[in-house]
Amino acid sequence: MVMPPSTGRQEAEAVAHTASAERYDRFVRLAQAIFGAPIAALNLVGNDQQFTVASIGFPKGEMPVEDSVCRATVQQDEVLEVRDLREDERFATLPSVTGSPRVRFYAGTPVRGQSGQNIGSLCILDLVPRTLGRQQREMLADLGALLERELAVQEEMDLAGQVQQLMLPTSAPDIDGVEIAGRVQPAREAGGDYYDWFVVNDPDGAGKQLQVVLGDVMGKGLAASLIASEVRAVLRGHSRYTDVGDAVARASTTTRHDLEANNRFSTLWVGRLDPLTGALDYVDAGHGLAIIASQRGYRRLCQDYLPLGMPIEDSWAMASDVLGEDELLVVVSDGVFDVLDDSFDEAEARLPAIVDPGLSCRQIVDRIVEFAVSHEATDDVTALVVRRTTRSDAASSGSASATA
């Protein structure tokens, strides 16, 4: 059977490489129990390989697509049932028929992907010939439809996570004298944490400044990420025209309805740095997790303001500090702080690992995020690190990593 490349097979490859197998194991368990078959599997049919992503009675893994029965199932839109594979010339010589486990009976229902094309099959196999009744064939098709739905939901979630990642800054800000890096590791596909940076023209005419933001919307997952996108966009909009204190206050007013209607709140830390002088204006809206650190020690950049979305009114005004040439601005989310037992003493004990001048900002955020993840952080984890630099080759980078 010649298998020309198709959208469906491309999609099967992509899903096979991202699918979290546990999600689909319950479907093969159900199929096995319902049909009393020794083997049940979800096979995705790619260009050259078939990927067994969930199975019982048969090993997970890959096999050449020529050796697969499901390659025939994906070419039709109804259940494929073969009473005895040995007596069907299409399958009689396949290795799994002539050799171990010597399967005889096959029934598979095609599973469609987002592309609308079939990407695989949910199938049951037996070691003796048998037939399904009409009702059993319908049940297999129903189970396949449920699995299709599960795949679609997972793909939607993955796409939402990708959209959120693509909204993070990835290139160096267009401003001299600063090195910056950030990273988000959401606990699920998408989450309520985000960071941002962009260049603003100072409203007082003092030239270009770099605005950096770390926001954390209460909760996790897709719902939190929707609110985070709104807070990010609204704060960007207001930040073009006014100082950081006023920008946060206006962002609060603009987002109040949506935060309250959803019973969500968002902590925010927003800083605006003049890389030439190190002057740093900032607002801390209930975030509390920003420090300036160096080998001499650290100081917190915190204020008493509430997060956005609280049931009582608050006002926000900026405070100021100066970022020295040998100092780091480090902002993290509570997912990092939680693994430090929410203790600044614990955090301080970890500082020597990041204030080494030989480390780039990229390396520092990686150290922070990987530390939190390796200590079993349960929340979204985010870190943002900024340093002034007189080097002309100031590097900068940002990245987001989806759930492993």
Added chain:
Amino acid sequence: MDFEEVDKGTHVVLAPEGKFNLVAAPPLKARIDDLVAAGKARLVVDLHAVDFIDSSGLGALIGGLKSARQQGGDLRIAAAGTQVRAVLKLTNLDRILTPYDTVEEALHGW
């Protein structure tokens, strides 16, 4: 997570335990909303058995505070442990959710 609930007539004490997070917060918030809707808007959340709270837990407390106040009542918290106090202080939410040392102290004025 389970939570204890004791109706004292003038007020209701709710006592969650363990991790007060994304899993545990919605059931407690739903119960608070039901109590408030039934006219029991004076609530104390006894946190002595909570060893960890996250933003979802804080959200449930803030949401409960909001519904209680809208019905002319209040939601107060008592006996918070170290981690809970640290998170309340970090987020400045102790400004609107005063952590009382004991349930008795939280009852003042009721």
